[in-house]
Amino acid sequence: AKEAGKNNCQFYTKGMNATAVNYLLLENDLRRALELNQFTLHYQPQIDLKTGELMGVEALVRWQHPERGLVSPAHFIPLAEETGLIVPIGEWVLREACRQQKIWLDAGKKVGKIAVNLSPRQFRQKNFPGKVEAILRETQLAPEYLELEITESCAMEHAGETINQLNQLNQMGMYLAIDDFGTGYSSLAYLQRFPIQKLKIDRSFVNDIHDDMNDAAITKTIIGLAHSMQLRVVAEGVETEHQAEWLRQRGCDQAQGFLYAKPMSPKQFESHFHGGRFC
Ligand code: C2E
Ligand code: CA
Ligand code: CA
Ligand code: CA
DSSP states (O other), X not given: OHXXXXXXXXXXXXXXXXXXXXXXXXXXXXXXXXXXXXXXXEEEEEEETTTOOEEEEEEEEEEEETTTEEEOHHHHHHHHHHHTTHHHHHHHHHHHHHHHHHHHHHTTOOOOEEEEEOOHHHHTOTTHHHHHHHHHHHHTOOGGGEEEEEEHHHHHHTHHHHHHHXXXXXXXXXXXXXXXXXXXXXXXXXXXXXXXXXXXXXXHHHTTTTTOHHHHHHXXXXXXXXXXXXXXXXXXXXXXXXXXXXXXHTTOOEEOSTTTOOOBOHHHHHHTEETTEEO
16 A cells, blocks of 8 residues: 555655645555445446337446545546556446346346446456457356447547457457547547447437537537448437437437436336336
């Protein structure tokens, strides 16, 4: 802990203000959170815009902190990424999501694919495909029930390596999606070489489709781009029926957002799930 503290001080030489101290406290807590079993996953549905059917669920991590309460991933994922703690945390997330999916499948609950977010450091590990394989074997989950999401910026940063890694995962039979699409700088030449099945339009565009002509134009372009590459396209952050209708009319395949549901605990999720639909 002392060593970690030292690194952190070096990192924050610009002045140990309240935020930096807070960050240090958080890092120490974060190190212990896995042992203390303080992480949980919440699940958010992805809905087919034409049929209303449930197509999948995205697993989103939360930290149940004894004093701070439920901590949002936006507050600890960047720190976890920086310290490398994201590797064991991400592994826990993947295992837990696969375990939950297997339970739902065995109970006859077809929630579609379970989507798991990968952080760059986790995805870039040389033996990452092997780790996924081991987790699938351990949880006895068939790969077709799993989907992995990497962000556009992560995918494009070392695009050559990305292709290698995605090819291995694709050959194992799982689905692959590019997250937060539209926020990074995509090379279309690379995008075409990625063996992926899905693009997720970032919610900053979806949010403003009715107020901002640029965002509407970008959203339309992404839908067209996805379809020209035979990819499914999902709009994130859909909050109103008006937005859903706009997306449906322009051929967007799926939607995810507060209009349908906030991310929920497995119990909450099950209480809204009836006969293949989410209500
Ligand atoms: P993301 O992957 O883009 O996940 C979607 C985020 O948008 C979630 O925030 C979700 O709660 C939020 N969201 C969904 N629908 C709406 C909506 O209609 N309106 C608004 N305003 N927001 C909506 P959350 O759960 O706080 O996660 C934030 C980010 O943290 C995620 O963004 C992802 O980048 C990261 N994250 C979450 N779980 C994991 C994880 O297990 N591993 C990794 N590496 N990152 C994760
Ligand atoms: Ca995501
Ligand atoms: Ca996203
Ligand atoms: Ca905007």
